[in-house]
Every structure is written in C-alpha cells, then in structure tokens.
Amino acid sequence: MAHLWHLIAAAVRQDTFLHLPMQNQRVGLDEILERAERTAGQLLAARRGKEPRRVGILMANGEAWLRGLLTVARLDATVVPLPLPVSFAGYEEYLRHIQRIAVDSALDTVVVDTTLGGALTRRLGHVLPGVDIVDITEYDGAPLRRPAPSAGDDDLAVIQYTSGSTSAAKGVMLTHRNVSAGLSAVTDALGWTDGDAFGLWIPLFHDMGLFSLLSGLARGSSACLWRPSDFVRKPITWLRSFAESPATVQPAPNFCYDYLVAAAGSGIPSGLDLSRWRLACNGAEPVRHVTLEWFQDIFGRHGLRDSALHPVYGMAEATLIVTGPAPSGVWTSMSVDRDQLGLGERVRTLPSSDPNARNVVGCGRAVPGIQLRVANAAGEPYAEGVVGEVQITGTAVTSGYLGLARDRQPFTDDGWLRTGDLAFLRAGELHVVGRLKDMIIIRGQNYYAEDIEEIVATTPGGGQRRNVAIPWDDGDRERMVVLLETSLTGAAALELAAAARDRVAMHTGMPAVDIVPVPLATIPRTTSGKVRRQAAIRLYQDRYQYRRVVQ
Amino acid sequence: MTTTSDHTACLDVVIEALAAQTGLTPQQIDPDQTIVTIPEIESIKVLRAIVEIEQYFAIAIPDDFLFEAATVRGLAEFVASLAART
Numbered sequence: 001m002a003h004l005w006h007l008i009a010a011a012v013r014q015d016t017f018l019h020l021p022m023q024n025q026r027v028g029l030d031e032i033l034e035r036a037e038r039t040a041g042q043l044l045a046a047r048r049g050k051e052p053r054r055v056g057i058l059m060a061n062g063e064a065w066l067r068g069l070l071t072v073a074r075l076d077a078t079v080v081p082l083p084l085p086v087s088f089a090g091y092e093e094y095l096r097h098i099q100r101i102a103v104d105s106a107l108d109t110v111v112v113d114t115t116l117g118g119a120l121t122r123r124l125g126h127v128l129p130g131v132d133i134v135d136i137t138e139y140d141g142a143p144l145r146r147p148a149p150s151a152g153d154d155d156l157a158v159i160q161y162t163s164g165s166t167s168a169a170k171g172v173m174l175t176h177r178n179v180s181a182g183l184s185a186v187t188d189a190l191g192w193t194d195g196d197a198f199g200l201w202i203p204l205f206h207d208m209g210l211f212s213l214l215s216g217l218a219r220g221s222s223a224c225l226w227r228p229s230d231f232v233r234k235p236i237t238w239l240r241s242f243a244e245s246p247a248t249v250q251p252a253p254n255f256c257y258d259y260l261v262a263a264a265g266s267g268i269p270s271g272l273d274l275s276r277w278r279l280a281c282n283g284a285e286p287v288r289h290v291t292l293e294w295f296q297d298i299f300g301r302h303g304l305r306d307s308a309l310h311p312v313y314g315m316a317e318a319t320l321i322v323t324g325p326a327p328s329g330v331w332t333s334m335s336v337d338r339d340q341l342g343l344g345e346r347v348r349t350l351p352s353s354d355p356n357a358r359n360v361v362g363c364g365r366a367v368p369g370i371q372l373r374v375a376n377a378a379g380e381p382y383a384e385g386v387v388g389e390v391q392i393t394g395t396a397v398t399s400g401y402l403g404l405a406r407d408r409q410p411f412t413d414d415g416w417l418r419t420g421d422l423a424f425l426r427a428g429e430l431h432v433v434g435r436l437k438d439m440i441i442i443r444g445q446n447y448y449a450e451d452i453e454e455i456v457a458t459t460p461g462g463g464q465r466r467n468v469a470i471p472w473d474d475g476d477r478e479r480m481v482v483l484l485e486t487s488l489t490g491a492a493a494l495e496l497a498a499a500a501r502d503r504v505a506m507h508t509g510m511p512a513v514d515i516v517p518v519p520l521a522t523i524p525r526t527t528s529g530k531v532r533r534q535a536a537i538r539l540y541q542d543r544y545q546y547r548r549v550v551q
Numbered sequence: 552m553t554t555t556s557d558h559t560a561c562l563d564v565v566i567e568a569l570a571a572q573t574g575l576t577p578q579q580i581d582p583d584q585t586i587v588t589i590p591e592i593e594s595i596k597v598l599r600a601i602v603e604i605e606q607y608f609a610i611a612i613p614d615d616f617l618f619e620a621a622t623v624r625g626l627a628e629f630v631a632s633l634a635a636r637t
Contacts, residue, residue, distance in 0.1 A: 060614070087594040088586040090620025117615025229614060232598045259595070443595070502588040506620070511593045 002153045002180035005073040011220040019224040021241045035139040036070035042141035046134045052109040058082040060115035061227045065204045068111040076151040079158045081205035086509030093507045095127045104169040113137040153177040160316040171402035172316045181395035182319020186215035189367035191327030199247020201226035207316035208284045212251040235263040253284040253444035261294045275303035283312040284444040289333050289359035313363040319396040323430045325364035333361045341433045362429040370394040379412035387424045391416040440471045440478040455507045459500045468536045479512040493517035562627040568600040582624040608634040
C-alpha cells in the first residue's frame with residue numbers, strides 16, 4: 001500500500017529521530033506519530049466533528065510541521081503546503097496569494113503554530129472565512145479512536161503549489177501512489193544507506209524540502225531540521241551545526257552554496273570537519289559551474305569529498321527527483337557555444353576560454369522509475385547533443401494541475417509531462433540549458449512572466465501600462481526584464497519605471513527586475529494584439545539591452 | 552524611554568547596515584521607503600542586515616516583525632524600542 005501514513009509508520013525504527021539542532025532537541029518518530037494521533041483528535045474537535053478534506057500547513061520548519069502533515073495523512077485528507085510571507089513585503093499581497101490557493105484547493109482547514117505570530121494568524125482568519133484555523137503547537141488532546149487510514153493509492157496526498165503566481169495558482173496534484181514512488185526514487189538515486197540522514201534548512205513548504213525529508217523518513221532514517229533563518233542569519237554557524245549533526249546529505253538550491261562560499265570569506269572556524277558530508281545535492285534552480293568549483297576549492301580544505309557535490313534536476317511535478325549522477329561519481333560539465341542552445345539546435349563544444357563559451361553542468365541520468373526524453377512538442381526525441389524539451393513519465397509523475405482544463409495541461413499526445421525545460425543529452429547525462437516556459441527561478445522560487453506583467457500593468461498613474469516581461473539569463477544570473485510602454489520621456493519615464501519596479505518588489509519580494517521604459521507601440525504584437533515574445537526579446541537585445549535601466 | 556537622539560542613532564545604524572548589504576551609499580536609502588523597495592534588496596540581504604543590527608544593539612528582532620511592510624524608519628523605531636528595553 002502506498003499510503004503516506006503507512007509508508008512512514010511502517011519504516012520507523014526505535015532510533016529514527018527528528019533532530020532539531022538549534023533547539024538542542026530530538027524527538028523520536030514513533031513519538032511524533034503518537035502525537036499526530038492526538039493532534040488528529042484535536043483537529044476534529046476544532047471542526048466540530050466535520051472531516052477535513054484539504055488542509056493547509058502554515059508554519060516555520062519544526063516538529064509541528066511534520067506532525068501536521070502526518071495528522072492530515074492520518075485523517076485521509078490532502079496536505080496543501082502553504083508558503084510563509086517574504087520579509088518586509090507586508091501582509092496584503094501575501095494574504096491575497098494565500099486566498100487564491102485556498103479557493104483553488106477548496107481548503108477547509110489550516111494548521112498553524114506559534115511561529116506564525118498572532119498578528120498573521122488573526123489576519124488569516126479574516127481573509128479565509130469558513131476555513132478553520134487550528135493551532136497545533138500543543139498536543140495534549142485525546143487521541144483519535146478510529147481504524148488506520150484507508151485512502152486509496154489514487155487519492156490525493158499532497159497538492160503542491162508552484163510559487164510566485166499572482167494570476168493563477170497552479171497546484172500540482174500528487175496521489176499517494178505518486179508520492180510513494182517519488183520518495184523511493186530519491187533515496188534510490190542517492191545510493192541511500194542505513195547510516196544516512198537528511199539535513200535541511202530549506203523550507204518544508206518547498207517541494208525539495210518536503211519530499212527530501214519524507215524520503216529519508218520512509219527509509220526509517222533520522223533527519224535534521226533547521227530553519228531558513230538559521231542558515232541565512234549565520235551561515236557558517238549553521239555549517240558547523242550541520243557538520244556536527246548526524247546529517248550526511250543536504251538538498252539545497254545553488255544559491256546556498258554560493259552563499260556559503262561568500263560567508264567563508266570572513267573566516268571558517270578551525271576544526272570544521274566536513275568529511276562525513278556524503279552528498280551536497282544542488283537543485284531547484286540552475287546549477288552554476290563556478291559555484292561548484294569554488295565550493296569544492298574552499299571546503300575541500302575542510303574535508304569535503306570530491307564526490308559530495310551532486311547536481312540534480314527535479315520538480316514538484318515529478319514528486320521531486322528526475323535525474324542525478326551516480327552517487328559516488330564526481331560532477332562533470334562541458335563547455336558549449338552559448339549561441340547554439342535553441343530548440344532543435346545541435347550544441348557545439350568550445351574551449352572554455354572562448355568568450356562565447358558557456359559551461360553547462362551535467363545533472364546525471366534519469367533516476368529509477370522515471371523515463372526521460374529530450375524531444376520536440378510532438379514528443380519526437382532528438383538525437384544526443386541536440387537541444388530539446390525535457391519530457392518525462394513514470395509512477396511519480398503528476399497527472400496534472402488541479403482544476404486546469406485538459407487542453408491546458410502540460411502533456412504530449414502520448415501522455416508524457418512537458419517540463420518546459422530545455423536540455424541536451426550527452427552520454428545519457430542531462431545538461432539543462434534554459435527554459436521554454438516564461439519563468440525565472442531566484443532562490444529556488446519560480447516567478448512567471450505573466451504574473452510580473454500583471455503587476456506592472458496595474459501600476460497606478462493612468463495609461464494602459466502595456467508591457468512585456470522577458471526572462472533573461474546572462475549565464476551568471478537570471479533577471480526579469482520588462483519593456484513598459486509609456487508616452488512619458490526622460491526623468492518622468494524613469495520615475496514611472498521606478499514605481500513599477502517598487503510594485504513588483506512589494507508584490508513578490510523579488511529584486512531581480514529591470515524595467516525599461518519604451519515609447520508607445522514599440523512592443524511587437526500579432527494582429528490580434530498578442531505579444532510576440534520572441535520578437536520582443538530580439539528588440540530588447542538589439543535596442544535596449546545596454547541603455548540606462550531602472551533597477 | 553527612548554529619545555529623539557536614540558532614534559536618529561538607530562536610523563543611522565539601520566541605514567548603514569542596509570547600505571552595506573545592497574552596495575548602495577547611505578544617501579541612496581530613503582528612510583521613508585518600504586524596505587522591500589530598496590534597489591537590489593531581497594529577503595536574504597535584509598536578514599543579513601538584521602543580524603548586524605541585532606549584534607550592534609545586542610537585541611533579537613522577532614521573526615514575525617519581518618512579516619510587516621516596514622519602512623526603514625519603522626524598523627529603526629522598532630529597534631530603538633527593543634534597545635531601550637534591554
């Protein structure tokens with residue numbers, strides 16, 4: 001049986017712990033399961049006996065997050081992980097985002113704990129009428145008295161929302177069968193042993209955090225949990241805590257490793273020993289060649305193994321992992337012509353010293369249970385060394401986004417998931433080079449062009465605010481470039497651009513935006529008025545790229 | 552009890568910390584702008600600045616204050632009120 005509750009409950013050993021190193025605490029998983037029985041009783045009581053169906057989890061990383069998830073599984077309901085607000089972006093836009101998710105997923109309950117703070121919890125109650133907000137910090141209620149959970153393998157275990165959307169919330173539907181297959185794919189791909197333990201600070205509402213944690217627990221392994229603020233506030237202190245913990249494998253986005261490299265500049269404590277760190281998984285955003293090189297160079301001196309750096313490729317739609325290198329291998333990269341990475345183009349290798357060379361990191365082969373092809377929109381595979389779209393199928397792959405019409409679901413005619421990512425294969429290894437979908441990833445979060453366009457379009461001050469957002473990657477970092485049509489010129493145009501930029505920042509907390517004011521009727525459109533995005537990109541490249549922009 | 556001069560001193564420290572993280576000069580940061588609209592700011596840089604401010608005043612800023620849409624001056628006033636209590 002693939003049910004998430006049974007998967008975890010059956011795997012628990014006496015020595016399976018959730019370690020919370022910053023609190024100097026560890027809790028046995030058997031204890032957490034028992035607490036979840038009580039929390040399930042409390043949740044039912046708070047809902048006056050009504051069975052929950054869709055339950056949001058909204059709190060910082062901790063025991064209560066995991067217990068909340070197990071509680072929801074125990075009650076045969078569906079988990080909807082909810083993101084925490086961005087620092088200093090304020091409540092208003094954030095609450096609207098939560099509201100959209102609540103409506104889309106038909107939430108009936110949200111579990112919170114004290115980490116959320118009273119002010120936010122109260123506001124949540126106001127914007128989610130009819131939804132029960134249940135604080136599960138305490139677990140002293142009477143345990144649930146009912147038979148073991150019995151939801152079917154095809155019932156939804158998790159609805160995972162991809163982040164950043166302002167217009168349409170997109171919830172990835174994951175059944176118990178998907179999740180069960182996805183969790184074993186992670187540990188199988190990483191060559192998991194009984195001595196391994198995940199250590200993670202990334203948020204549990206993010207798919208990489210959630211499914212990594214669960215995959216280790218489903219093998220009966222312990223896990224170590226920090227909070228994002230532990231890492232961000234004091235990265236080197238966190239690193240030492242990680243090195244001294246039982247953790248052997250860390251999943252994190254590329255920026256985490258960059259951040260540690262930068263932090264190392266102000267000193268590394270003597271005696272730091274990273275020799276037990278078996279795998280430093282790098283995924284959830286593009287893997288940068290220089291990051292891996294620097295990280296290896298600096299932390300290799302503190303015992304980090306050459307084989308530790310582990311570039312992976314995955315997504316919520318696959319219940320996480322899609323490809324990964326052999327667990328004991330050393331990462332590889334190849335240097336190719338950056339101007340020949342379009343759909344259907346054959347890559348050309350170049351010496352890495354060539355000014356047009358781009359170093360692309362290999363992310364390994366498809367993991368057990370996932371089939372992968374690099375193909376065109378019709379699903380016809382390209383030869384090795386030709387750039388195409390990554391398409392996947394397998395038990396862990398979602399059947400689609402919640403509530404989206406069939407013709408808008410991202411599948412080929414033969415039922416493979418279109419990831420929207422561009423890549424080529426070389427000796428069977430996936431090399432990701434870009435994206436077909438109009439999106440950028442910053443700090444592991446997705447930001448969609450259409451969302452940014454909508455925010456810019458509603459900048460106050462009159463006029464139509466016609467604009468086009470262009471995802472831009474210069475090979476080092478990603479940005480969203482926005483061409484904004486205006487009749488204003490000079491300082492007034494720049495002022496408008498600054499207002500639009502502030503608006504994007506307030507809505508998304510994302511700073512990587514360049515707003516370029518352009519004259520009216522500049523943005524290329526079809527006769528029906530639809531933006532011609534490729535033409536807009538060329539226009540930006542040719543005419544505006546090196547002009548003064550408001551950042 | 553905090554005084555106006557405490558507030559001014561706090562504001563200077565807060566602006567310095569934010570400027571250091573964003574690579575701006577202190578003059579480029581408007582005390583009355585919302586923190587999230589400072590050019591090139593992002594949650595990670597804000598948190599780094601917060602750590603510096605906390606260390607300077609030997610205070611701890613609670614995580615849920617970070618959820619507010621605070622201005623630079625608002626943060627400085629909050630810091631001053633925390634510093635006055637210690």
